[in-house]
Structure formats: structure tokens, C-alpha cells
Amino acid sequence: MIAPELTEEVLALTKRRSYIELGARDRALALLDPGTFRELLGPFDRVESPWLPMQGIVPQSDDGCVVAKGKVDGQPAVVIALEGKFQGGSIGEVCGMKIATALALAREDNERGKPTRAVLSIESGGVRLQEANLGELVLAEIYAEMVALRKHTPIIALIAGMTGCFGGMSLAAGLASYVVMTPEARLSMNGPEVIEQEAGVDEIDSRDKPFIWSYCGGRQRYGTRLADVLVEDDAEVIAASVRDLFRRGLPAEVRSSQHELFLDRLGALDPNKQWTANELRDVWKDVSHD
């Protein structure tokens, strides 16, 4: 005999629509109010990377970044969604410039009295090595625009997985007003393979997946208050959590301005030890500025 509780749980699962399995365009659709999605520089504009074909790589007509204007919770919004399946969500000239420009246009609207909010749905391995220094330059321009825009309106960084948020885009998540993660998502500056390469397998074993998720997965980032919301992989639930965060308005102090808190947190750590994720949680639990 099947318990009724289980039946409901199974039913709920069948109704759930995974956000992780959606492509960038469908993610933007899922976050915007129904019927308000309007893509800017869409595939038909064919603004592609000029650098990839020179290296024998097939470009994509949106360069792995979907920018859509619309509404969130009835308010003007722009959603910027990266596509992890194209070149690992890496930041090249075109997709990086699409992000920076969308943020700049949102800021200009805010300055003119039209409060336009911004969501960044990030899947990115970092800078696109085939466009190297142009990637560095557009990243700097993205950061500049984030710092300017977040004075007017919250910027929400949403990291669902499975690519995760690494390299240059992890710094963008660090500049966001709020961070939303699923348990499947990872947020980290240097990828595990890079650290293993630079510092050795004793530092990080990149094949040890449970260990990697233990220190940079959504649960740990939320557990150490580096993420504001931990949410299951459900497109409706994720969209609702984004609306809720915008209702909170601007945070009293963005995370990247909490210098005293994080200096105290660093001070509380024994630098000679390799901590486990749980040890870090325990030590940081006692360091609070609330």
C-alpha cells in the first residue's frame, strides 16, 4: 500500500518544471512575467563572435547570452541569461558586451526615473580563452556597470547549475545585490581543475565531486551566508524567489561592502589548517555583525 504523503510528493515532482534543464532563452522566459518577454539582439540579428571562426570554432548567433526586456512582478526588468552549453558559458567580446550594455541601459532608465531591475542568470566557466584579453576588458566593463546600477535597483545573480559560476563571472556574482542558488549550483573563483594544476592534488582533488560541492555548492554558500536564498530546481519556485527578493528592495549593505564582517571572519580562521566545509560553517557561525 502506498502512503498518501508519498503520492502527493510524487505528484508534485511530476508537476515540477526543472530550471536547470532549460536553455538560456527559456530561462529568461521563465523569470519574466508571462507575455512580457522581448529579446534584444536576438539570433536573427546575428551578432556573433568574430574571433571564434578565425580559430575554426563555430560561433552561435546569440554568442551564448540572451538579453530580454520585460517585467518582473509588474515592474520593468531586464533578464540576462548565459547559456552554459555554448563554450561553457565563457565570456567573450560579444556576450560580455551584451551584459555590460544591458546593465548600462537599465542604469540610464533608472537615472531617468524609470526603475528597471536586473537579473543575471549565470552559467559560466569564466573568461573565453579564445578571446582572452577582450574577455578581460568586457569583464571590467560589466563590473563597472554593476557597481553603478546596484545603487538604483537590486541586481539578482541566479546560479542554478549545472555549469556553475566560475572565474570572472564569480566576481560578478560577488557584486550582485542578492544571490540565489540551487543545491546543484557551484560558485567559486578558480575551478577545481585549475587549483589542482596550480597547487597540486593534495590541495584539491578535482575528481572528488562530493568534496567540490561541499565547499562551493549552493548548500554551503547559503549555509555560510554567501547566498541569500537556497531554492530547489523548479522554474516556478525560482521565479517566485526572484520576485520576493525584488520586494525586499535594496539591501542595507551589499555583501561586497561588508568589510568588517569578512575581515573578522578571516581573522577567526586558522590559516595553517585545511578546513572542511563544516568547520568553516561552525567557525563563521560565531562571527556575526547582526
Added chain:
Amino acid sequence: MTEREASTGRRWFEALSGTNGERSGTPGSLLIADATLGDERVTYIAVAPDPDARFMRARHAELGLEEGWFGAKYLTDLIKADRNGIKRPIITVVDSKSQAYGRREELAGIYLAAAALIAAFAEARLEGHPVIALIVGRAVSGSFLELCGQANEIIAFNSPDVIVHAMYKEAAARITRRSVAELDKLGEKIVPLAYDIGSFAKLGALYKLLDVANPSEPADATVQQVKTVLLEAIASARSGPRDLSRRLQSEGAQNLRQASLIVREKMAQQWAES
């Protein structure tokens, strides 16, 4: 106390500021000094090697957890102190390896320490502080993004030891499964991939590519030369916009960032159509 490790960055920091940049309460890897430049009171900042750095993966001029958070706090206090007065120019003297690569760093959120430092430089620029980056050595990956990216004006020495890039050549070759020779060849054809500073200058983000005699050893004449250029850059920053738009208006960008310019123009058009 271990003896201070020499580096091009440290030598130029000391030659320009006239001090060793040590301060009680901030890490030894983070050099900060107030100094006089022409008629200006300026602040110099650098990240240099420190064998005593608290976190061992940040002992060779890496931007680590402490460099990011202490640097961000210092700049934020400086912005507050100058709120109602002359906005002090801030000059980074850049010769730093990269971000720090370590397990502790990732656990404790090095991405956020980097973001904090970037935000502090960006805030300084938005408040009207001239932010100048002087690249005398390595500005790779996190070192470029954290110490140069938000500057109004970037100056680089025209020297084979100066390198701006996303990743060092050996690591990039490994990851893209190319040989170092192949990477060099690609760089000749594809400017953003090249490792020489002359190629980086072509992308239009530099205020000046500066020829300096014996760039790794500052001398009286070259220090004076660099100070003159710094003062020009400060004047340029004060008279220019507080955003980074000039990087895209440069001749270099007109040539090599056409895709960037198309994105900006077309997206602005389409944004307005509603």
C-alpha cells in the same frame, strides 16, 4: 621578520612613493602609501611578494583573501575621508602574479574578496577620484581585473616583462590543448590572444604605452619621467567621464572592438523600441 622580497613592482612602488608601503594592521603583501606628486597628495597601492603572508597561497604577489578585503576597506575609508574635499588620486603600481589559487581561498569566498576590491576602485572612480593603473610587470587574470580594470587611465611600460592576459601561456596552452609555439602563432594573427603588451595596447584600453629605459630598475630620470606621465593621466581622468566609456571611443577600439560597438549601438536602438 623575513627580509622583503624584491620585485619590479616593489622597486617602482618605493621609488615613486618614497616609502616601503608597510602599515600596521594591514598585510605585508599590501603596500599602501600616501605621497606627494607634483602639487597633489596621492595614494599608491601595490600587491607585492610577502613570505610572511598569513595565507600561504598568497605569498608570491597574488591577490588573495586579505589583499582583497583589506584593500577594499582601506579604499572605502579613503573615499569617506575625502567626501567633502579634494578627491585624492589613487595609483596602483601593478606587478602581481594573479589571484591566489588555493582550497582555503575558495572555501572562504575569494571571489567576494576580489569583488570587494573591484567595487572599492569603481566607487572611487564614480566619486571623482582619479584612479590610475601603472603596469610595470605582471597583470594577469585577477591581478588585472582587481588592480587595473576599474581605472580611469591605464599606463603600461613598453617592456617584454609586462604582461596583461587572462592566463599565463603555459596554462593556457594546456587548457586549450595547443603548444606554446602554436599560441604564439595564433597571437600574431588574433590580437586579443597575444601576450606582448604592444598587442594589448592595440585594443584601445591603454592611456599610454610608455617607453622607459631599463624598466625593471627605476632611476632618477625614469622616476621623473613616470611621475610626469602620472600627472598627465590624473589631469586626463579629472577632465574625462567617470565611467569607462573612453576605452570604447579609442582608435584601437574602433579598429579591433567593432563587435563591441555594434552590440552597444544595436542594443540601445532595440532597448528604446518599447
